[in-house]
Amino acid sequence: MTTAVLDYRSNAIVELMQVAVEDCDEQWLRDALQRAIMLELATIPPYASALWSIKDPQGEVAKAIREIVFDEMSHFGLVCNMLTSIGGTPRLTGQGTVPTYPGPLPGGVRPELEVYLSGLSRDSAFLFSEIEKPDHPIALTETFTSIGAFYSRIAEVFPTYAHLLTGRRQVTFSLSGQHGAGNDIVPMNTITDVLNAIETIKAQGEGTDASPENPFPGHPDELAHYYRFREIYHGRKLIKISDSDHPKWDFQGDPIPMPDAHQAARVPDGGWANDPANRPTPDTAAELQTFNGHYSTMLRALEQAWQADSPMPLIGQAIGAMGSMRSSAGTVVTVPLPDGSGKTYCPEYFYTV
Template sequence: MTTVLDYRSDAIVQLMSMPEEDWTEQELKDALQRAIMLELSTIPPYADALWSITSQDNSQPVRHTVREIVFDEMSHFGLVCNMLTTIGGTVTLTDPATVPKYPGPLPGGVNPKLTVRLGGLTRESAALFAAIEQPENPLAYAGDGTSIGAFYQRIANVFPTFAYLITGQRQVTFPLGSSHGAGNDIVAMNTLDDVLKAIEIIKAQGEGTDVSPENPFPGAAGELAHYYAFKEIAEGRRLVQNPTTKRWDFTGDPVPLPDTSPAAGPPAGGWANDPDNKPDADTATLLHTFNEQYTAMLFALEAAWRSGASIGAAIGHMSAMRGTARQIMAVRLPASPRFTYGPEYLFVTS
């Protein structure tokens, strides 16, 4: 088995190719660490898209949609961390090998044709996000390959074999449900039922169900699962069901994009590696400040799940990241002034 800490390995593909009955306790722990890395890898591009929206009015439809998905992903991340620690595993976020790399693939070999990039919200970035969330058999768009949902289903299939490992140790809880919808609370994994319910929430919020594209754990009635919500933004049309054929298609009312900062995604290793757009001293300071805040957030999250403590410190760091990101997105690229800089999400090791 490839080391679990190698972000760019094909460890998830290896796990998916292994018969369920051959999984050991270690495979389950490795799978959960991989799931944590998957959830973490989606938050920066989704957050960048949210932070690039000029209006701060959370009732604006597209902003509301992207914001709710960001909070869903944070909830999923927390639930999977609790799954790992309840069976005696250790959440690892601050080994440089576990930190997401942009631009680059999803961790573990999931959907290897995708290159995940940072940047502001556009039709193209929404299409990328839909591809990340794509079910194996979407109701409105044909898909193939190993999906994130299929990986979670494998974990759900295997977990009952190791239910005896569940101890309820080092569980972190946080109430998100009252603000962001049923199922969004980060809750303790004290029983197998807790685990299986959490996996179902994660799958359904991302992919919908076999019969409906709606999120069955919404913040508001009619809220779509992530794949379909992002696909509406990408297609620029609402998803509607033909009353005669019952087929779902993106042929409804227009979905206009909100005004955004035209934030570009940095090259691998950061903006210093772009010879035409190397940042000046002030911009470099902003970028470094963001990277320090991001790194501090990862350390705070890791510390919380290693001790069962509060994630309050991590939330504070993310709030600071939001403010710094907006400052970065206000600075025009010197060689391409119709675009702005975007955060780098580099892990600071010194």
């Protein structure tokens, strides 16, 4: 099976999951890894928008979301290394590849979700938890196909093609000093490297069958992404309420106040220029475009890094662009909407050439 044309809003991941394991060929694996890269990339803008709307960046909730954003960046880098090590090239730019909001996750994953860009609120925290939700949450009893299930299929297929791993065009970047032992972007030289990386990605996002805790934390008792976002949504810590052979957990712990945040409104389909009541002034439009420019620079630098013999200057360029995105977003989320709602603008994350 081949998915030659990238289309963010296709059902490509659903179609990949429908292929029997014994029928998954080398092209299937390359396609699956490209789609996994697109999934990781799709989570960062909504999470970062919520983070940058929080007024106190040193508060508990801000720190928690920042750690999750860094986890997602690490996951993105690990999967890019997987793809380049088997001879593929990550694609991050161009129509059909860059995430678009509001809309579904790429590839048909969790099609009932509409992912949007906004400031932090209980609604957005709930959305984020839904993006990260595992097949069998410890605190719930629902069953459905998840991002984790897609990674499990990749882990099931990859050993058959372990001989393709070359260790070429790898990016190495240390994040463990500040963000936990599992967060280093490391080369994918062996199938053990690959399977360990996939396990880290799944466990940081979903937890494990035995615990909601992140086994690769940046600080003690850090929860996996799904449970951390659920804590923010419920406004209470998740705690163990029974200590039997099958412990139960519930959101009955200490309160977690929703932090004071700029009420950045949801970005409308097609951007703010498509909202008659809130078309930006020339100055605001220029600031929105400045943000889009930094975002586009970041994507291009990352794409080029995994094609370069010396990737670190390009990684540095991408990091610089993200810093500029943060600064520009800090301006955008303070500009009131003209409609008098009391809400503010939110960055659009448009890719510009």
